[in-house]
Amino acid sequence: MTEAYVLETRNLVKEFKGFVAVNDVNLKIRQGDIHALIGPNGAGKTTVFNLLTKFLIPTRGQILYKGEDITALKSATIARRGVVRSFQISAVFPHMTALENIRVALQSFEGNSYRFWQSGRRLNRLNERAMELLDAVGLTEFANTTTVELAYGRKRALELATTLAMEPDVLLLDEPTQGMGTEDVERVVALVRKAAEGRTVLMVEHNLSVVSKLCDRITVLAQGAVLTEGDYATVSADPRVREVYMGTESSGERGAAPSVPEAAS
Amino acid sequence: MTQPVNPADIHNTILAQQKAEDRKKLAINTVFIAILLVAPFVLYPVFLMKILCFALFAVAFNLLFGFTGLLSFGHAAFLATGGYTTGYLLSQHSGLTTELGILAGTLVATVLGLAFALLSIRRQGIYFAMVTLALSQLVFFFYVQSPFTGGEDGMHGIPRGELFGLISLEDNHNMYYFVLAVFIACYVLVQRVVSSPFGQVLRAIKQNEPRAVSLGYNVDRHKVLAFVISAALAGLAGSLKSVVFQLASLNDAHWHMSGEVILMTLVGGMGTLLGPVVGATFVVNVEYQLSQGPLRDWVDPILGGIFVLTVLAFRNGIVGEIQKFVRRNLG
Ligand SMILES: Nc1ncnc2c1ncn2[C@@H]1O[C@H](COP(=O)(O)OP(=O)(O)OP(=O)(O)O)[C@@H](O)[C@H]1O
Ligand SMILES: [Mg+2]
Numbered sequence: 045m046t047e048a049y050v051l052e053t054r055n056l057v058k059e060f061k062g063f064v065a066v067n068d069v070n071l072k073i074r075q076g077d078i079h080a081l082i083g084p085n086g087a088g089k090t091t092v093f094n095l096l097t098k099f100l101i102p103t104r105g106q107i108l109y110k111g112e113d114i115t116a117l118k119s120a121t122i123a124r125r126g127v128v129r130s131f132q133i134s135a136v137f138p139h140m141t142a143l144e145n146i147r148v149a150l151q152s153f154e155g156n157s158y159r160f161w162q163s164g165r166r167l168n169r170l171n172e173r174a175m176e177l178l179d180a181v182g183l184t185e186f187a188n189t190t191t192v193e194l195a196y197g198r199k200r201a202l203e204l205a206t207t208l209a210m211e212p213d214v215l216l217l218d219e220p221t222q223g224m225g226t227e228d229v230e231r232v233v234a235l236v237r238k239a240a241e242g243r244t245v246l247m248v249e250h251n252l253s254v255v256s257k258l259c260d261r262i263t264v265l266a267q268g269a270v271l272t273e274g275d276y277a278t279v280s281a282d283p284r285v286r287e288v289y290m291g292t293e294s295s296g297e298r299g300a301a302p303s304v305p306e307a308a309s
Numbered sequence: 310m311t312q313p314v315n316p317a318d319i320h321n322t323i324l325a326q327q328k329a330e331d332r333k334k335l336a337i338n339t340v341f342i343a344i345l346l347v348a349p350f351v352l353y354p355v356f357l358m359k360i361l362c363f364a365l366f367a368v369a370f371n372l373l374f375g376f377t378g379l380l381s382f383g384h385a386a387f388l389a390t391g392g393y394t395t396g397y398l399l400s401q402h403s404g405l406t407t408e409l410g411i412l413a414g415t416l417v418a419t420v421l422g423l424a425f426a427l428l429s430i431r432r433q434g435i436y437f438a439m440v441t442l443a444l445s446q447l448v449f450f451f452y453v454q455s456p457f458t459g460g461e462d463g464m465h466g467i468p469r470g471e472l473f474g475l476i477s478l479e480d481n482h483n484m485y486y487f488v489l490a491v492f493i494a495c496y497v498l499v500q501r502v503v504s505s506p507f508g509q510v511l512r513a514i515k516q517n518e519p520r521a522v523s524l525g526y527n528v529d530r531h532k533v534l535a536f537v538i539s540a541a542l543a544g545l546a547g548s549l550k551s552v553v554f555q556l557a558s559l560n561d562a563h564w565h566m567s568g569e570v571i572l573m574t575l576v577g578g579m580g581t582l583l584g585p586v587v588g589a590t591f592v593v594n595v596e597y598q599l600s601q602g603p604l605r606d607w608v609d610p611i612l613g614g615i616f617v618l619t620v621l622a623f624r625n626g627i628v629g630e631i632q633k634f635v636r637r638n639l640g
Contacts, residue, residue, distance in 0.1 A: 097523065123525035135520040137513050143323065148513045151506060152525040158534060160507035165327065167506060175316045185314040188323050210524060 049108075050075040050244045051096070051127065051214055056105035058091055058268075065091045067268035069105075073214070078236070078245045080255045083265035084288055089248040090132055092265070093216050096246075097122055097129045109214070124152065126213035132222065132248070134199045138192040142183055142202050145191055146174040149209035174209070181205040181235060197228035201235065208239055215239060217247040221254055233257060252280070264288075334500070337583075345489055354481040355553065360593050361492045362550040367573040367585030368499055369542030374571070375580035376503050377535045378515035382438040382567050383425060383445030387418040387540045389562035390448065391547030393458055394418070396467040396557040407470040407478055411491075411548040418544020419537060421448070426536035430529050442564060449562045463558030467551055478552070488549055495542055500582055502538060511535055572612060576619050578626025587627050 051073040058066040066088045073079050081089050094100040096107060098119045107115045114122060123129075137145050150170040151157060178184050181201040186194060191202065200220060207215060220236060221229045233254055236245065240258075249255050255262060255276065262279045264271040266288040272279060279285055348357055366388055373379045395414030398405055429440040452458045459465065469478035478484045502508050510531050513521045522528050551557040560566065569592065577588020592612065599608045623630055 099519065099522070118527070119522045120525050120527045123523055128525075129523050131519065131523070135517055135523070137516040137520065139516055140512065141323075144509070148509065148521070149524045151509065154506070156506040157510045157526060157531065158507055160502040160505045160534070160538065162505050162507075163501070164504040164506060164509060167509065168324070168327075171320055171323070175320060179316060184316050184319065187316075187319045188326070206524070 048075065049073060050110055051246065052108040053092075053096070054106040054108070056092070056095060056107065057103045058088075058095055058100060059103045065268050066095060066102075069265070069268075069270055071263060071270075073244060073246055074261070075244055076242075077260040078240050078247065078258050080259040080262045081246060081248045081265060082250070082252075082255060082262060083271070087265040087288075088268040089265055090218055091268075093129055093218055093248065096216060097127065123210065123212075126211070127216065128207050128210045128212035128214070129216035130203055130207050130218055130220065132218040134196070134203055136191045136199050136203055136206070139190060141188050141190055142178060142194070143171065143174050143187040145202055145206050146177050146209050147171070149206045150174060152210065177205045177209050178202075180208070180238070182231075197224055197231070200224070200228075200232065204232075204235055204239065213243055215243055215245045215247075217245065217249075219248050219250060221249065221251050229254065256280075338497070338500075341583075342493060345493075349482055349485045354485040356593075356597070358485055358488045358553045359550075360590050361488050362546050362553060363570075363573065363589040363593055364586040365492050365495055365549070366543055366546035367570050367577070367589045368496060368582070369539045369546060370570045371574045371579060371585040372499055372502065372542070373535055373539040374574055375584070376508065376515065377511045377532060378518075379532060379536070380434075380438045380571070381425075381429075381441040381536070381539075382564070382571075383441030383443075383448075384540075384543050384570055385562050385564060385566035386425070386445035386448040387422055387543035388547035388550070388566060389452060389557070389559075390421050391415060391418040391544030391549075392551035392557035392561050393452065393464065393547075394544075395548035396464045396551040397457055399467050399470060399552070400464070403468070405470070406474045407472050407552060410470070411545065411552065414548030414551070415541055415545040418547065419541040422537045422540020422544070423533070425540065426533040430532050430536065442567070445562075445564065445567060449559070449564070452559060452562050458557070458559070461559065463556055464551075465556055467555040467557065469552055469555060484553060488553060491545065491549060495545065496582070496586070499542070503582065507531070507534070569612075572616050572619075574626075576615060576626055578628035578630070578632075581626070581628045581632065584626050584628040591627065 049072045053069055053071045056066055056069040057064065069092060081092065083089055091100065095102050098117065102115065106113055109125065109127060137148060147167055147170045150173055151167060156162060175184065175187060178187050181204060183198060183202060183205065186198065191199065194202065204220065217236065221232050224232065229251065236258060259276065262276060263273045264279060264285050271284055271288060272282050370381070370384050373381055391414040394417040395410045398413050399407065399410040425441060425444050428444060429437055432440050453460060469484060471477050472487055476483055478487060510521065510526055514528050514531060518528055547561060573588035573592045574585045575588070576591055577586065578584030595612065596608055599605060599611060604611065619626065625633060
């Protein structure tokens with residue numbers, strides 16, 4: 045039964061001008077899991093996210109959501125269906141208040157986004173729910189603060205709250221702890237754990253202690269292809285995983301060099 | 310600042326702030342309308358109408374540039390299309406009342422705006438600007454070649470006619486108050502659009518487009534709608550202008566005009582409602598003053614200098630800098 049998997053890819057491929065960034069990836073994300081996608085820099089993790097949410101068009105392959113082929117859908121439609129992503133680089137609306145940031149997400153389901161003749165004050169009815177969401181990530185006192193003025197960790201918390209405002213079934217988080225101090229990392233771990241109740245989470249994460257604490261299942265990507273998959277114990281014991289991690293991280297190379305088989309003309 | 314935080318208190322503060330903003334908006338609108346109502350008794354009405362037409366043009370442009378983050382380099386096409394359509398219809402059909410001629414000009418510009426939008430909206434940044442420029446050049450060459458526009462000579466003697474078939478617009482004061490009424494209606498409309506549910510989505514798109522997509526918005530369609538509203542109002546500005554001056558000319562279609570509206574908006578302050586109005590007033594005045602004096606051959610270089618100075622030193626424009634000053638010293 046495919047239904048057991050909420051999100052699935054089949055032979056997913058993405059090529060950039062002959063360079064294969066994602067190579068024949070078959071992901072199976074189980075309903076309710078916190079699933080990690082790890083791998084060295086340039087492995088293709090963000091590209092997989094971009095494919096799943098159609099920010100990039102797959103070169104080949106299929107994406108299935110709840111058993112249904114969603115490969116042809118648009119980004120916005122996929123988001124409304126319940127697969128909502130965050131970004132590697134903090135994605136907020138910098139010149140809106142924290143409250144307004146959340147309201148943008150809530151408004152997505154109001155069906156009034158083209159009503160240019162209506163008063164914006166109508167959106168005030170979303171405030172109550174927005175305040176609840178802010179409260180859940182500990183940002184109540186910053187509701188009326190312009191987002192640029194928030195500290196980095198708070199911006200990421202706001203981003204998470206905004207994503208949750210979409211009531212997603214599947215949450216795609218791209219390095220939610222990147223660039224954070226230990227204290228903030230702890231807070232994010234707690235938030236993700238809470239957010240994962242009743243939903244499925246697919247997260248890219250470099251911090252392996254976070255992965256070990258949170259994740260039920262791990263897929264390791266290297267040079268665009270799945271290297272191995274399993275729970276933390278299995279994956280961390282795999283010598284190949286250690287090798288790709290050490291090898292690429294120290295040399296600082298970003299993936300394999302593009303091999304462009306172009307004939308000299 | 311370290312008192313325990315109560316969501317209800319914060320929410321009430323936000324609501325109170327909104328009310329204060331609404332009151333401020335109303336007060337500023339009232340003051341400006343009052344000034345504009347008495348202005349023709351102090352200043353030459355035709356000159357004031359010129360300012361109002363360009364102000365409307367700039368307000369329209371700024372809806373797209375300042376509030377959506379799209380830099381169109383082809384808005385002259387809509388100004389000219391409004392002007393030529395209205396001018397042609399009013400000249401050819403003596404039975405047509407003025408407001409219908411203006412409405413028709415606006416509609417044709419709106420349709421043209423839709424065509425531009427569908428062809429350009431998927432391009433990002435500089436490519437978007439280039440596509441709009443290219444399309445507007447096509448429109449320009451069309452008007453150069455078409456006999457009905459009068460080519461280089463322009464379309465002269467457009468009758469001002471009668472409003473609703475009742476009020477003669479030959480009288481400059483009547484004409485002025487009609488232009489003013491249209492201007493105020495459009496300005497208030499844009500004020501509404503910017504703060505509407507739609508306007509909030511435009512803000513989101515401008516500030517972080519991928520994020521808006523990831524929150525389920527069809528960004529392209531929102532941009533198209535913003536473009537069409539902007540083109541419609543720019544067309545309306547052109548229609549009004551052709552009636553006021555009884556003239557529609559190739560100047561309005563030229564890419565210089567697309568550049569000039571960018572200048573007006575930047576000088577006045579993009580992303581503010583009043584900015585384009587102030588910017589248009591400023592530019593029209595500078596052009597007029599210079600053209601009267603010994604520097605009359607230097608209008609373009611001087612405007613260019615002002616452009617450079619604004620971009621380098623006063624990024625927020627006149628209104629933006631004043632707002633910043635007020636906030637820093639009084640807020
Ligand atoms: N739009 C693009 N055009 C061309 N190449 C791209 C594009 N996007 C990604 N790549 C390449 O694809 C490879 C995978 O990139 P991706 O961003 O998916 O890696 P990642 O696993 O997310 O890495 P990191 O851990 O650094 O975030 C890299 O070599 C990158 O240079
Ligand atoms: Mg990445």
